Structures are given as C-alpha cells and as structure tokens.
Amino acid sequence: MTVAVPSAPRRTLHFSWAIVLVYAALIFGAAIMLYPFVYMISTSLKSAAQVYVFPPRWIPTPIVWANYVTAFGRLGIRPFINSIVFTGAIVLGQGLVTTMGGYAFARLKFPFRNALFVAYLGTLMVPFVVVSIPLFVIIARLGWQDTYQGLILPILANGAFGTFLFRQFFMALPEELADAATVDGAHHLDIFWRIYLPLSKPALVAYGVITALGAWNMYLWPLIVLQSDELKPVTLMIAQFSSSMNAQLNIMMASVAIALLPMFVLYVVGQRFFVEGIAMTGLKG
Amino acid sequence: MASTVAAPLPEPVKVTARLGRPAAPLRRRDWLWALFFLGPNLLLFLAFTLGPMLYGFGVSFVDWNMLQPARFVGIGNYVQFFVADQLTGRVVGNSVYYALGALPAAVLIPLGLAVLLNVGVRGTGLFRSIYFLPLVASVVAASTIFKWIYAKDFGTINQLTGLFGIPRQDWLFDEKLVIPALIVVAVWHRIPLNIILYLAALQNVPRTLYEAARIDGAGAWAQFRYVTWPMVTPTTFFVLIITVINLTVGGFDQVSVMTQGNPLNASNIMVFNIWRTAFVYFQMGYASAMAYILFAVVLLFTAVQWWLQRRWVHY
Numbered sequence: 001m002t003v004a005v006p007s008a009p010r011r012t013l014h015f016s017w018a019i020v021l022v023y024a025a026l027i028f029g030a031a032i033m034l035y036p037f038v039y040m041i042s043t044s045l046k047s048a049a050q051v052y053v054f055p056p057r058w059i060p061t062p063i064v065w066a067n068y069v070t071a072f073g074r075l076g077i078r079p080f081i082n083s084i085v086f087t088g089a090i091v092l093g094q095g096l097v098t099t100m101g102g103y104a105f106a107r108l109k110f111p112f113r114n115a116l117f118v119a120y121l122g123t124l125m126v127p128f129v130v131v132s133i134p135l136f137v138i139i140a141r142l143g144w145q146d147t148y149q150g151l152i153l154p155i156l157a158n159g160a161f162g163t164f165l166f167r168q169f170f171m172a173l174p175e176e177l178a179d180a181a182t183v184d185g186a187h188h189l190d191i192f193w194r195i196y197l198p199l200s201k202p203a204l205v206a207y208g209v210i211t212a213l214g215a216w217n218m219y220l221w222p223l224i225v226l227q228s229d230e231l232k233p234v235t236l237m238i239a240q241f242s243s244s245m246n247a248q249l250n251i252m253m254a255s256v257a258i259a260l261l262p263m264f265v266l267y268v269v270g271q272r273f274f275v276e277g278i279a280m281t282g283l284k285g
Numbered sequence: 286m287a288s289t290v291a292a293p294l295p296e297p298v299k300v301t302a303r304l305g306r307p308a309a310p311l312r313r314r315d316w317l318w319a320l321f322f323l324g325p326n327l328l329l330f331l332a333f334t335l336g337p338m339l340y341g342f343g344v345s346f347v348d349w350n351m352l353q354p355a356r357f358v359g360i361g362n363y364v365q366f367f368v369a370d371q372l373t374g375r376v377v378g379n380s381v382y383y384a385l386g387a388l389p390a391a392v393l394i395p396l397g398l399a400v401l402l403n404v405g406v407r408g409t410g411l412f413r414s415i416y417f418l419p420l421v422a423s424v425v426a427a428s429t430i431f432k433w434i435y436a437k438d439f440g441t442i443n444q445l446t447g448l449f450g451i452p453r454q455d456w457l458f459d460e461k462l463v464i465p466a467l468i469v470v471a472v473w474h475r476i477p478l479n480i481i482l483y484l485a486a487l488q489n490v491p492r493t494l495y496e497a498a499r500i501d502g503a504g505a506w507a508q509f510r511y512v513t514w515p516m517v518t519p520t521t522f523f524v525l526i527i528t529v530i531n532l533t534v535g536g537f538d539q540v541s542v543m544t545q546g547n548p549l550n551a552s553n554i555m556v557f558n559i560w561r562t563a564f565v566y567f568q569m570g571y572a573s574a575m576a577y578i579l580f581a582v583v584l585l586f587t588a589v590q591w592w593l594q595r596r597w598v599h600y
Contacts, residue, residue: 018505022404030399030415033476036430037418039441043433055444101326110319116327123334125583127534129556130576133563134341135333137351142351157333163326188318217423219538224564235425242429249433256426263421274420278481 044068044253051249064250071254075237083233083262086152086222087215091208093156099204101159102166103192107178117167120160128158128220136224146227155221162207165281169203170196203280209270210277216263234259304331347571355570362574372550372558379464380554387468387475392521394472397481400513402480403487417477424474424538432457443558457544460551462496467539467552471532479524486520487513508553519594526590530583555579 038058043051044067046060104110105117135154144150178191186194197204219236222236232240238259267274345362349355349493366373402413421426434440435456443453456466501509537556540546546553546561553561559579563572 019406022401022406025397026401026406026408026412029394029401030412032473033374033418034414036422036427036434036473039434040430052439055447056439056441083552096328097326100322104319104326106321108315108319108322110316110323116323119335120330123330123338125587126334126338127556127583129534129537129559130580131334131337133559133569133573133576134337134344136338136564137344137569137574138333138337140351153329154333157329159326160330163330175584193321213420217425219423219425219541220560235423238423238429239538240329242425242432242440242542243545251506253427253433253458256429257462260367260422260426263423267417271414271417274417275481276290278420278478279485 017229017273020047040253042070043250044257046250048248048250056225067250068258069256071117071251071258074241074251075255075258078230079232079234079237080262082231083216083235085148086155086218087212089148089152090215091212093152094159094162094211095204095208097156098159098162098207099197099200100192101163102168102170103188103196105163105167106170107175107191108188118165121159124164132220132224135221139225145225146231148231149223150225151231155218161281162211165207166200166203173199196221202276205270206273206277206280209266209273210281212266213263213274213277261279313423341573342577343579344570347403347570349569350567352567352568358570362471362571363578365571366575372553375550376555376558377554379550379552380466380536380556383467383471383536383554384529386464388470388525388529390468390472391475391479391532392524395476395524396517396521398476399480399483399487400509402484416480419474420477422474424535425542427470428473428539428542431466431473435466435543450545457552458548460548463548463552467536468542470539470543471536474535475528475531479528482520482524482527483517486517515586522590522594526586530586533582533586534579 029120042060045063045065047062047064050057050060086110105113131154139145139150139154142150144153173196177195181191181195216233217235218233218241219235221239222233223239226232226236229237238256241252241255312335344355346357346359347355348358348361362411380397398416402409402416408449422430434442437443437453437455437458444457451595454462456462490513498508498512536554536587537560539554540554540557541560545551546557555575559572559575560570562575
C-alpha cells in the first residue's frame with residue numbers, strides 16, 4: 001500500500017473551530033519547514049550591499065538574478081558531472097548487484113547460504129564512519145585515493161541492506177510463478193530478468209530514488225577520499241565554499257539553490273517514490 | 286514494522302518456452318547460478334564491507350599514523366578513551382546532549398504533523414509536499430543555509446528572537462548555545478522522515494476503532510489518547526530508536542559544515558571527533574577504537590529496542 005495518498009476518508013468536522021485550529025497548526029508547520037528555503041532564495045537574489053543589513057529584509061530590492069550566473073560560473077559544470085557520474089554509478093551498480101544478490105538468497109540453494117546471509121545482516125548495524133577508516137587505508141594501499149573508482153566502489157559495495165530488502169521482496173513473490181516458468185524451460189536468468197524484476201518495478205524505483213538521494217547528498221566519503229577539485233561532487237564543493245572566508249553570502253546561497261535543484265526536480269516529479277522509498281527503508285544511515 | 290512495499294499484482298508473464306530441457310539438472314546446477322547471481326555482490330561485500338569491518342577492529346589495537354609501521358598496543362586505545370583522554374567526557378557529553386536533546390522534538394513534532402495530515406482537510410496534499418521538502422536538501426546544504434541564519438550581525442534568527450526582546454546572540458560561537466542551535470537544524474531535517482513513518486502507521490489504524498470511540502462519545506483528544514497513541518506505539522519505538530541511532534551516528538555533516546567542533550570543543554561530538562582523530566591527526570588506531578565504541582553504543586540501542594518492543598508495545 002502507498003503512503004502518498006491519504007486513505008482517510010474526508011470527513012466533515014462538526015466544529016468549525018476545530019478546522020481552524022488544524023489549519024493554523026498546518027500553516028505554522030509549513031512556515032517553519034519553508035523558512036530556510038525562503039531565506040536561501042531571498043538571500044540569493046540580493047545585491048552584495050543588501051546582504052549584510054540588519055534587520056534583514058526578506059524581499060530583495062533590486063532583485064539580482066545575475067547572482068545565479070556568477071554562482072554557476074564559480075561552481076562550473078564539473079561538480080555536476082562528477083555528481084551525476086557518482087550517483088549514476090551507485091544507483092545502477094547497486095541496483096543490479098543488490099537485486100541479483102537478493103535473488104540468489106531468495107531462490108537459490110547453495111552451500112553456506114544461511115551463514116552468508118547472517119554475515120550480511122550482521123553488517124547492517126555498522127555505522128559508515130566505523131568502516132570509513134579501514135576503507136580509507138585500503139583505498140590508499142590500492143593507490144585509489146583521488147580517483148573515481150576509489151570514490152565509487154566502496155559506496156557501490158554498501159549494498160548489504162539492499163540485498164536484504166530485495167531478498168525479502170522476492171521471497172514474498174509466489175514461488176509458483178518461478179516453478180511454472182521452470183517447467184517451461186526457463187532458466188534463472190530468465191526468471192530473474194523477465195518475471196522477478198518486472199514485478200518489482202515499484203520497489204526498484206523507490207529504492208533507486210532513495211539511493212540516488214543518498215549518493216547526491218553524500219559528504220563524508222567524498223571528503224575523505226578526494227583531494228583535487230576536478231573530481232569533487234557538488235555537495236562537497238558547497239561545503240568547501242561554505243567554509244571559505246571570502247564567500248559572498250548571496251553568491252553562496254545561489255550556489256546552494258543550484259545544488260538543490262536536481263533533487264528538487266526529482267522530488268516534484270516523483271514525490272511518491274521518495275515517500276515509498278523511505279517507508280520501505282526507514283532511510284538508514 | 287511499518288515498512289510496507291507496494292505489493293505488485295502477479296501479471297501473466299510470457300516466458301519463451303524452451304522444450305526438451307528437464308527441470309531436474311537445473312536444481313543441481315543451482316550453486317553455479319548462485320555464483321553468477323551472488324558473485325559480484327559477495328566480492329564487493331567481502332572487499333569493502335565485511336573485510337574493512339574486521340580489519341578496522343584489528344586496527345583498533347595498534348598505534349599507527351600510516352607513515353611509521355603499526356605498533357601493537359593491546360587494549361591501550363580503549364584504555365586511552367575511557368581513562369586517559371581529557372576530551373572523552375566533553376565529547377560524549379556533547380553527543381548525548383545533541384542526540385537526546387533533539388529526540389523529543391524529532392519524534393513528537395512529526396507525530397503531531399502526521400496526525401494533522403491524516404485528518405484529511407482540503408489542501409493536505411500541498412502541506413504534505415511542503416513538510417517533505419527538507420528531504421531534497423542535503424545536510425550540507427541545510428547546514429550551510431542555517432549557518433548564515435544563525436549569524437550574529439545579519440542573521441534572521443536574531444531578527445526573530447528580537448521580536449521577543451531577546452538580545453542578539455552569536456549562536457554558533459557561544460559554548461552554551463551551539464548545541465541547541467545544532468539540534469534545531471537536526472530536528473528540522475529529520476521531520477519529513479519521521480512524518481512518513483508515522484503516516485504509514487496511522488493508515489494501518491482501523492477506521493472502525495475511531496468510529497467505535499466516537500460512538501462512545503470520545504472527543505478529538507480522547508481519540509488520540511486512547512486509539513491513535515496506543516496503536517502507533519510500535520512505530521514510536523521504531524522511530525525513537527532509528528532517530529537516536531541516526532543522531533548518534535550522523536551529525537558529522539552538520540558539525541563539519543557549521544562549527545568544526547568549535548567553540549572550544551563545545552560542539553565536538555563523537556563522529557566528528559573520530560573523523561578528526563583519523564583524518565586530521567592520523568591516529569588511525571585510536572580513531573578505530575572510538576569508532577568501535579560508537580558501534581557498541583548503536584548495538585546497545587538496537588538491543589534496547591528489541592527488549593522494549595517485547596515488553597511495552599500494545600498490539
């Protein structure tokens with residue numbers, strides 16, 4: 001079932017003051033949730049002189065759209081390419097590896113299956129920061145510091161939870177489907193690719209969206225493994241801007257707005273997948 | 286748990302029939318297929334998850350800066366954390382303050398908002414979209430924005446508090462205010478996630494229970510207190526634990542962007558301290574030991590959740 005659509009039947013509240021109270025609370029909540037975004041947009045459109053005025057004016061006069069051009073000029077296209085490469089590799093790689101692994105655990109018999117599965121489960125509770133130290137040592141030994149493969153592979157490998165999720169999901173599919181196909185001569189790749197994956201589309205999309213969100217927003221691992229600006233994703237560049245002293249506030253807020261844009265668009269297009277993905281994963285991490 | 290996945294309906298599936306291949310040998314070749322399906326996954330898992338986990342545990346027993354050879358120190362790093370390190374008390378205290386300080390608001394506000402969204406008034410969809418909006422912001426982006434909202438001389442928080450006659454504060458540079466300031470951001474960022482978990486739970490509450498309560502004359506509060514609250518208790522436990530774990534383990538991005546642990550370690554929390562010990566001071570052994578202590582805390586929280594769920598949850 002989906003969370004996105006409230007199944008609550010619209011019932012008319014008998015007391016109008018109750019509705020007024022509900023709306024008052026909803027609007028108050030909305031104001032708080034929107035506050036930082038409004039601040040960001042307002043500041044990103046201010047002139048340099050207006051930024052440091054107290055009390056702050058929320059409506060910029062004049063509106064300086066050029067800040068966005070300046071901000072994009074400073075960021076350049078490179079961080080976006082890096083973020084897209086990183087996010088794309090993680091989503092596709094993890095999607096493939098976790099569904100295949102999930103299928104193996106759900107539908108195949110092989111030695112040490114249960115022991116291996118327990119090992120997977122055992123790593124679920126391990127915070128990434130714990131693994132980050134030995135990972136860094138390993139990546140340094142491989143000479144992969146400051147490379148795409150050093151950035152991508154350890155995160156791609158972070159798929160124990162996805163494997164677990166898809167194993168559960170595939171096990172819930174009726175086994176007769178696979179059996180029937182087997183009788184017709186289909187082998188496991190057929191069953192996986194033509195039956196199980198198509199049936200899992202909603203779960204796949206939800207998992208993909210959450211994985212994309214996590215990768216696009218990831219900070220700790222890129223911070224640890226990357227040194228040169230040419231390889232840094234947007235999120236890391238924003239953090240770097242934020243800590244540099246000479247950053248102009250209006251330009252910085254424009255940069256943040258630009259960095260948010262791709263995930264915002266994804267959210268507008270597929271809000272329900274965000275919601276389903278979170279209900280499905282509890283957004284671990 | 287509240288995780289319900291959209292259950293797909295089995296549709297008729299066309300599979301190209303391959304005649305003359307009996308099913309029996311296929312079963313025997315299962316492990317070959319397993320190698321094909323699980324192989325890449327397992328390789329990555331061993332090389333970059335399980336391997337590093339065990340390796341890191343080993344590193345926690347040595348003194349090592351990655352330049353000179355590692356020196357075995359036994360439980361020395363753990364002793365240093367619990368006995369010798371002057372910073373331990375401060376850092377642990379900050380972490381507990383940060384996590385537990387954020388917890389009540391990070392659980393109760395989403396519960397309240399989820400209940401409001403579940404009333405089903407006109408415009409609910411719009412409000413829901415607004416409440417979920419922090420999802421699109423990375424912690425880094427949110428922290429960057431809030432860092433300037435908190436600025437002493439031109440930040441908008443001081444404008445807001447000024448309305449109540451509170452003098453301007455230097456939120457992120459004040460030892461007493463810095464953690465509360467971080468907590469506000471953490472709660473703000475956490476709200477959508479917990480709303481979603483609560484909304485899923487609220488929809489599983491049978492409508493008939495509310496109807497029965499109304500027939501018995503229960504008002505809005507009584508319905509919440511005697512129907513909603515007990516029915517969402519399992520979710521509340523789940524939300525409590527997952528939130529406290531995320532706050533304990535997370536928080537790095539926020540501290541890294543907003544304060545770097547300043548002023549005077551007043552906002553230095555465990556994760557940030559581990560990162561700094563490893564990647565600024567290059568005390569890999571000591572950082573690993575602290576990381577494993579953090580892991581132990583996470584395991585403890587999980588154990589508590591299991592235990593509590595057995596004892597207290599009303600089903």
